[in-house]
Amino acid sequence: MKINYLKAIAYVILIIGGIITILPFLWMLSTSFKTAEQVYVMPPKLIPSNIMFKNYIEVLERIPFTIYFLNSIFVSITLTILTLITSIFSAFAFSKLRFWGRDTIFSIFLATMMVPGEVLIIPNYVTLSHLGWINTHLALIVPWIVSVFAIFLLRQFFLGIPDELYYAAKVDGCSDFMYIWSIMVPLAKPALITIAMLKMIYSWNEFLWPLIVTNTPKMRTLPVGLAVFTTEAGSHYHLLMAAATMIILPMIILYIILQKYIIEGVSRSGLKG
Numbered sequence: 530m531k532i533n534y535l536k537a538i539a540y541v542i543l544i545i546g547g548i549i550t551i552l553p554f555l556w557m558l559s560t561s562f563k564t565a566e567q568v569y570v571m572p573p574k575l576i577p578s579n580i581m582f583k584n585y586i587e588v589l590e591r592i593p594f595t596i597y598f599l600n601s602i603f604v605s606i607t608l609t610i611l612t613l614i615t616s617i618f619s620a621f622a623f624s625k626l627r628f629w630g631r632d633t634i635f636s637i638f639l640a641t642m643m644v645p646g647e648v649l650i651i652p653n654y655v656t657l658s659h660l661g662w663i664n665t666h667l668a669l670i671v672p673w674i675v676s677v678f679a680i681f682l683l684r685q686f687f688l689g690i691p692d693e694l695y696y697a698a699k700v701d702g703c704s705d706f707m708y709i710w711s712i713m714v715p716l717a718k719p720a721l722i723t724i725a726m727l728k729m730i731y732s733w734n735e736f737l738w739p740l741i742v743t744n745t746p747k748m749r750t751l752p753v754g755l756a757v758f759t760t761e762a763g764s765h766y767h768l769l770m771a772a773a774t775m776i777i778l779p780m781i782i783l784y785i786i787l788q789k790y791i792i793e794g795v796s797r798s799g800l801k802g
Contacts, residue, residue, distance in 0.1 A: 554777075561585070561771035568766045584771040591768065592754045593746050594775075601750040604669045604739075605732040611674040612728045613721060619675075620683035621709050625695055635684075642677050647737075654741060668742040669750070673732070679724045686720040687713060726787050730780050751776045 555575065560568060561584055563577040588594065622628075623635045653672045654663075662668040690713065698708045714721065736752040743749045755776070758769040 557770045557773055557777075560766055561774045563767050565765065565767055581767070584767050585775065588768055588772045588775065592757050592772070594751075594754070596747055597749055597751045597754045600666075600748065601733055601752075604666065604750060605729050607666075608670050608673060608732045609725050609728045611670065612676050612679055613725060615675050616679040616683050616724060617709060617714065617717075617721075619680045620687050621705070621713060623680070624684045624687035625692070626705075638677055639681060642681075650738070650741065657742060663742055664744050664748050666748070669739055669748075673738075676724070676728060679728065682724060683717065683720050686717050690716055722787055726784065729783065733776075733780055 559575050559577060562580045562582070564579060564581055567574070567577050567579070623631060657663055657668045657672070662671070694712065695708060698712060703711075734752055735750070739750045739753050740756070743753065755769060755772055758765045758772060
């Protein structure tokens, strides 16, 4: 039996990379069941000697978890839906419509991806302050409903759909709006799921922006709640990891359910362009 050494080496590298990737998550889960003293034991132990389920109960008692959770759900879902809407129409315009300067405008649009997000924090905050939106859901949602990466990914997918299909639909009297929702959107399901998943994860885990634009517990999201477990005296790592585990679990479950669509969406979007 002939052994493919290159394939074997590739599998070994992938396995090692997978272990390195999953190790922080295992350590987070392990720490969430430890006591404060066990966190600092040397040498460190992956499996705690005493499993402390009460860490999760204490997290629920220390922060208004339900309020933070509902805020995160509302902001993430709303932001994802609005991002999908803006991305669909923008990608359609940049892929199927013919207008002056289309490619130049799109190139400039892509260039904005090189601007660090931190640069936009102060201008966005000043603008929202003048609008009176600070400490509202609008401040958490409106500045981020357009994603250049999402538009780029979806445009690449739309370019793979033959133009003849669009022209045939126009001949049959189909409007651009009906063509998008009845033909383009169903065909682009993998790409749309990919965009939705990535946006959901991003908005769910966002910490800095919600911390800046909210100042009351009723408007804050789950990542901001983690700051409660870090004080001037130090961090309560066992509680911090318990809270982090509770926050990240929904996204892990969602990714496991949708992973085949995400892989298909990314691979098919990169076939053309």
